[in-house]
Amino acid sequence: MEATKTAEYARALYQVHGDLAEAEAARKARECDDEGKTREAEDWAAVRRSIRQLRGANQS
Template identity: 45%
Template sequence: MEQASIPEYARQLYEAHGDKAIAEAAQKAATLEKEGRREEAQTWRRIEEALKEMRGPPHS
């Protein structure tokens, strides 16, 4: 996946799964890491980070 498409994919994932999207991206990355698929796992970690940025800082 190209770097430029990651924010768009993250947005679509958030629209489809809401607050669960971050956890889903993290789980996908972890699964891929266990399978030794490092490049794909890195892409999912970037998607996870993009989702966190979209969410913004935690509120207290």
């Protein structure tokens, strides 16, 4: 997944789930990994990292 697409997914997930977005992305990554969808799991892991950065930027 492109970096811009990853950032879009992260922002959208964060808007919907707030502080739980990172956990949701981790859950999706685990599900994909369990199903053998390695590429999708890697994409969700990237989304999770992007959410972590967003959370850090939004915490004051």
